[in-house]
Amino acid sequence: MTELAKSSQAPLLSLRNINMTFGGIRALKDVSFEVMPGEVHCLAGENGSGKSTLIKIVTGVYRPEPGAAIEYDGQTYSHMSPVTAQAAGIQVIWQDLALFPEMSVAENIAFQTVLGRWPRVISYSRMHEIAVKALARLGVSLDVDRPLKDYQIAQRQIVAIARALIGDAKLIFMDEPTASLTQSETDHLMDIVRTLSASGVAVVFVSHRLAEVLEISDRLTVLRDGALVGVYPAAGMTQSRITELMTGRTFEYDVRSREVSANPVVLEVEKLSRPGLFEDISFTLRGGETLGITGLLGSGRTELALSLFGMLKPRSGTIRLEGKPVRFSSNRAAIAAGIAYLSEDRLSLGLIQPQSIADNLVIASLDRVTSGGFLSDDRKRALVAQWIADLGIRIGRQDDAISTLSGGNQQRVAIAKWLATNPKLLILDAPTVGVDVGARAGIFEIIAKLADSGLAIILISDEVPEVYFHADRVLHMAEGRIVNRFTPRDCTLADIEAAVYA
């Protein structure tokens, strides 16, 4: 779509004076938002900036406060309802896709067309036909009779898009569409979005990582703390500029990498192997040192970490902690010896989401809040209060469920939980996953402070810049082996990225 065509048209969707309050907190303040027909638009903002609230207003899940003006496709609405939004051709593809893995691709795409008020016989051949046609429109061919679970996440996403098109969509919102895609899959998705845009369907990307989608976007709307920051042309926009707009701050990291060879050795790993997962791993780690480990998913990083944490037994090789060889029978033995492991999966392994902040914080160090065989509520509260203050964690009450906290604050609690065990070695596996850009800086500040206090740290991340800027040395793992060793102060970010993404 050319610039000329766009400027001469009325907007497809126009929101003005949108206000929304939840429990006394203003989620949206006087926000306006506009999408042109056939436009590719980015909606950017950190978690909690109001992005999802805005989508939910457009799709009729929430009703904005009085005074709002919604215009869509030439009609004026005071609010949407899910039924009117769907009928008008507004579709959302959520990050979790909301598909049925056990059902066939055809059923996933076409089920809405065969649903009626009354039970009726379903024509599978018609569903098959509809699905093939919808996929063809996207220039994709899949075996539509196979169950969806046979397909990778990227293909499932395409199925979700095809399903949206069945409803005659004019406006599609995509929630974090590239979060779990590889580069080539992202490229393919962008091709599909171009096709959609050319056929007049407007696409709105909702994300906080936009580098990949910027090049095909027309405009960018940025929200911060529920307010509109501005609308910008996408051309010439960079990820760092977007981050600045989203957070209102600039993030310039210096390479932290230091020389720590004078410090005592904490961990020595020699020829550690577990065939099929990792092989021939050797490295040393000193007190106060941060060792970065990077590599693609499936490179054996997490498995290596789990074997240091006693949860996965190595087949051969030795681990020495402060000079003494150790063999852990379980993670309890590892914790007792002074090793802590922050899981990469905070939602299902790192924290117990329904339980309280306080209980999550003390679970790994219960002995410290026990006196005379009984748990002491006073001790627990004091310990929790101390860590909350030390790590600057923002919470309501200690008894609130941990799931009520933001990703960044949850991660701080998870770090506090392990620091409370008084570790010598802290393994941080992907500590910034699901943490906002602004909050990431806070996490790295904590990590730097811990290293300065003499703690040995292993920092695992698949985002190369994180290990480049924050680790003293970097190991690059691929297919279970260490394939490269870098020292960030002696190399460039591009050197490591070239090796990892080669």
Add this chain to the structure above:
Amino acid sequence: MMRLVDRVRAFLGPEMAGPGFALLAVIVFFSLVSPQFLSRATFGSVAFQLPELGLLTLAMLLPILTGGLNLAITFTANIAGLTAAWVLKSNGGADAGPLAFLIGCLLAIGAGAASGLVMGLVIAYTRAHPILVSLSMMMFLRGLGEFLTRGGDISGFPVFIQPLGHGSILGLPVPLLIFIFCVLIWHVLLSRTQLGFNTYMIGSNIEATRYSGINTRRVIVLVYTLSGVMCAIAGIIMLARFNSVRVGHGESYLLITVLACFLGGINPFGGFGRVIPVFVALIVLQLLSSGLNLMGANQHLATAVWGILLVAVMILRFAATRFQFFKRKEG
């Protein structure tokens, strides 16, 4: 003053609202329709009927908190009772001495613990579903018990154990005192010990608990073993109350214990719930059946009313959360 209120609230917990309200409603309703309701007789009948169901409910409570279930509670109680009866019988029956009874009780508790231990080990190590494991144990114990007793009663116990089922101390029935003692032990166990803490955590997410360095297998094994011990105590009380042991006795309590837990605000998927609200819920159930009894209603009708009450509680809870949701939205 505020501090005291807070402390009381902390002791009772938010789960107390449902059972507390139900208790009030039942007392008000029956005292209006039946003048004899608020009397010693009602108290007496409730006080003597409560402990059996109550002890079995405590036995059900721990596994539910871990996200499991123990369907073998009633037959574990029977087998424990049978163990005690066997010791008494082989030591002179009605002439057996207190020492024989003491040994019988210890062996009964051992039998209950063994039943729980086996279930706990199987659940912890094979990760088989607790429903299936405890169902298998239930069938095994039932078959074993019926085989040993040939389906009949075992009776003829010494007179001195009768107070355990029928006696009173300072006007309070002995079984009730034993039950209250067990309630307090369970309350302390769950709210003040590491085992209790870990029980709740496992109920919410066993893998995350294991990653936090908790020996989850040990906790599961202990929980089912303690559940078995509580069954054994119920079995001994039943032996004293009926002066006989019969396999299958109390079988109808099984599902009621599950429902009493839910009425007491225990999360059916584990992780949340307290002992004291369950205790109140049990009193509500007993008052309801005693009250209906006073009104001349059929015992079966009382059971039907229990069912209605539980459905009503679930609908009310749903309504309460919806109401809170709207209040927050309008806030």
